[in-house]
Amino acid sequence: MQAAAAHGHEPRAVVWPQDPQFGRASAGKIAMWIFLVSDGLSFAGLLLAYGILRGESLAWRHPGEPSLGVAFTAGLTFLLICSSVTMVFAFEAAERGDRRRAAIFLALTAVGGALFLLGQYTEYFGILHPGLTKEGLVFGQSAYASTFYVITSFHGAHVLSGTLYILITLVRWLRQKATAAQIELLGLFWHFVDLVWILVFTIVYLIPTGG
Amino acid sequence: MSEPAGAPAHRSESRGRQYLVIFFVLFVLTVVEVGVSYAHGPKAQIVVVLFALALVKAACVALFFMHLKWETRVLRATVVVPLSLPVIYALILISEAAWRRLSG
Numbered sequence: 001m002q003a004a005a006a007h008g009h010e011p012r013a014v015v016w017p018q019d020p021q022f023g024r025a026s027a028g029k030i031a032m033w034i035f036l037v038s039d040g041l042s043f044a045g046l047l048l049a050y051g052i053l054r055g056e057s058l059a060w061r062h063p064g065e066p067s068l069g070v071a072f073t074a075g076l077t078f079l080l081i082c083s084s085v086t087m088v089f090a091f092e093a094a095e096r097g098d099r100r101r102a103a104i105f106l107a108l109t110a111v112g113g114a115l116f117l118l119g120q121y122t123e124y125f126g127i128l129h130p131g132l133t134k135e136g137l138v139f140g141q142s143a144y145a146s147t148f149y150v151i152t153s154f155h156g157a158h159v160l161s162g163t164l165y166i167l168i169t170l171v172r173w174l175r176q177k178a179t180a181a182q183i184e185l186l187g188l189f190w191h192f193v194d195l196v197w198i199l200v201f202t203i204v205y206l207i208p209t210g211g
Numbered sequence: 212m213s214e215p216a217g218a219p220a221h222r223s224e225s226r227g228r229q230y231l232v233i234f235f236v237l238f239v240l241t242v243v244e245v246g247v248s249y250a251h252g253p254k255a256q257i258v259v260v261l262f263a264l265a266l267v268k269a270a271c272v273a274l275f276f277m278h279l280k281w282e283t284r285v286l287r288a289t290v291v292v293p294l295s296l297p298v299i300y301a302l303i304l305i306s307e308a309a310w311r312r313l314s315g
Contacts (some may be wrong), residue, residue: 021283021285021286022283022285022286023282023283023286025282025283025286030286030289033286033289033290034289036290037289037290037293037294040293040294041293041294041297044294044297045297047297048297048300048301048304051301051304051305052304055304055305055308056308070245070248070249071245074241074242074245077241078238078241081234081237081238081241082234084234084272084276085230085231085234085276087276088226088230088276089227089230092226092227092230184278187276187277188277191272191273191276191277192277194272194276195269195272195273195277198265198268198269198272199265199269201244201265202244202261202262202264202265203265205248206244206245206247206248206261207248207257207258207261208248208254208257
């Protein structure tokens with residue numbers, strides 16, 4: 001953990017006592033994990049419903065409905081993986097007390113999140129070419145369309161809140177009001193968003209619709 | 212982190228290398244996943260391979276980026292046990308659907 005710096009503008013570092021069950025994991029970290037587990041169960045419910053609907057359907061994608069862009073979304077997946085790496089480097093720098101490096105990596109992570117959201121907007125509505133909504137994938141017209149929008153927008157809401165969380169933490173870090181431990185909690189949330197996307201990408205995009 | 216404090220600079224350096232290795236592994240597995248999704252063959256086999264690759268990638272993120280590898284056994288169990296239940300539930304549903312198809 002970061003060195004104790006109780007004076008001046010440096011935030012007060014809390015040295016958490018050793019616990020026989022949870023080691024030095026703080027109450028904040030345990031609370032974040034409990035939140036992530038409950039959030040993970042929400043995603044699990046959505047993906048199970050998706051699996052049941054898709055498994056029971058005779059034709060998952062109806063004529064006229066577009067297929068999902070695997071190559072484009074693979075790029076978005078790579079972007080999220082990159083942002084996870086910048087996040088771990090932000091925490092690593094914060095832990096060492098390298099404030100400038102931590103701020104740069106936090107900013108890069110926020111840029112990654114913003115680009116992912118831009119990519120998702122492009123996928124839905126299109127910027128240089130028609131998006132899925134204009135190509136015939138309309139919410140409410142089929143289980144294929146509705147489950148796609150519900151699952152990916154639920155994940156997108158997490159990316160949006162995660163990006164805002166990063167920006168708020170970055171401002172607090174620059175004003176020397178955030179600690180390395182708080183960046184670790186932020187990292188847990190951001191990596192969770194990446195982890196969930198890995199599963200969403202596989203289940204929603206990669207499993208072939210034919211055959 | 213739940214590990215005892217000690218030599219943070221050295222630990223930071225080794226962790227930095229580890230993060231880059233995991234990044235490379237995730238990148239390669241993503242490329243393999245996309246390749247597998249375009250492969251021709253029995254759909255069931257493709258789905259099993261895709262799920263296996265996704266689970267390996269998810270485990271890499273949880274263990275290394277989320278530091279679960281260095282947490283106590285109790286904290287790991289607090290996370291892994293509840294999240295394993297939907298997977299078991301999914302396996303039961305898949306088995307049941309397969310059974311109905313085979314018998315009907």
